[in-house]
Amino acid sequence: MQLKKKPIGGKLAAATCSLLGALPSTPVVAQEAGDWDIDTSLLYYGESDGRVTDVSLDASVRRAFDEDRALNFSLTVDSLTGATPNGAVPANTLQTFTGASGNNSYTAQPGELPLDPTFLDTRVALSGGWQQPIGENSRWNVGFSTSHEYDYLHLGVNTRYEHDFNLKNTTAYVGLAFAQDDIEPVGGAPIGLTPMLAERDDDDDDGDDFRGGGDQSKDVIDALIGVTQLLGRRDLIEVSYTYGQSDGYLTDPYKILSVVDPVTGVPVAGPVGGTPYLYLWEHRPDSRTKQTGFVEWRHAFDRDSLALSARYMTDDWGVDSQTVETRYRWNINERSYLEPHLRWYTQSAADFYRTVLFDGDQLPEYASADQRLADFDAYTVGAKYGRRTDYGEFSLRVEYYRQEGDPSPGSAVGDLAGFELLPPLTAYIVQFGYKFRL
């Protein structure tokens, strides 16, 4: 077994340091200096009712040069297809919407939740980092992240300093990350809370500024502080706090809100030059402050292990969320394991979340009907099976995710009372993994 070949320092490092990381590093214990550890996977994420499907290839590479010096890279290629709710509510009539470029349109049948089928996206993400020891008990990490979609570019840098105390029973860390994202929506960013325009007769599909708001950007700063503490021979706990500040364009440039009659719930007619019914582009505040508290406990049994974590997040948009997650690792024998996984999540709605806007009401300063900002609960149930061979470790992970909110919130007046305004979202996640060493 490889552990026996490791110097005691390697075990120390593994025991005290490996929980740390912008995301946790690949286990130090699984490495020998001079080896490349490669973790690859093919992921399928599929939502029900013909909504989003994502096929993703992921590869993480890590090379340890000695106990505390290591280089890591991670590459992800995502291919997204399907349809996503555009924010409008169902109606008893046919609804027609204009694609973002203005050169096409799509419809929702009577009673159907309007879904925008016009996106098709490929995302490529690359990140990397270097860990360097500073003296006997400290390490410094520097890293970068970047990702690109046809309408989105993310560039980020991050750094973290960690220090061991108390015979390496305690490790404290602080970190800072900065990101700048450029958003170049098809057809330009819309002006918030202005009407969706009708399809135009223009053969030139060059993504000009049909919607008037041009290109946009945002900056995100995250500051992190935390501590990992050994609690005896079998237990370990990590506690962290993250403060995040986002400034700039935080609106989803493709989401709208229906405007309906406050009594009948029927969509009101659109303006001259607009769609048949009135839809307004969503608009969110241009800053957001998030605070996140996280705690994780790990326990080693003689053969198996258990991890339990809880997360609390609150932001100045009015969203509060709680997450509880647990994994039990059942080491069936020396070569195979089964790891059941459960996750519960709940969040409150953002202050400016609206299912619809009512005709005649004064327009709010901000409004969004994005389901991701609604009040909902979610759970994930799944398991991972892994088997080590002479060629590396193969694994299969299958998970089921379900998100459910109030299907007919308080604003369900008239006709709207008969529709599911916030239908449940269900998805399957299937991941094939292969981990090996060069």
Added chain:
Amino acid sequence: MRIRPAATIIRLAKLASLASLTALAAATGACTNVQPWERDLHARVDMQPNAHDAAIDDHIYFSKEASSGGRGFAGGGCGCN
């Protein structure tokens, strides 16, 4: 029909946090140092976090929920659908 009353989840989360923090306080207060030769279980592969899967999960949940981060820096960098 909700999956589970939010209040129950909140209570669970708070309880877990409280229990963990209490354990941490007790441990740091008592300074029960684990010696280098007592770390065989902590060094086991299954006691290490899985960075690869964690990054994938973070991206999925970041795309579908209003929260992110916790296990380090928040995800980001996507105009997610």
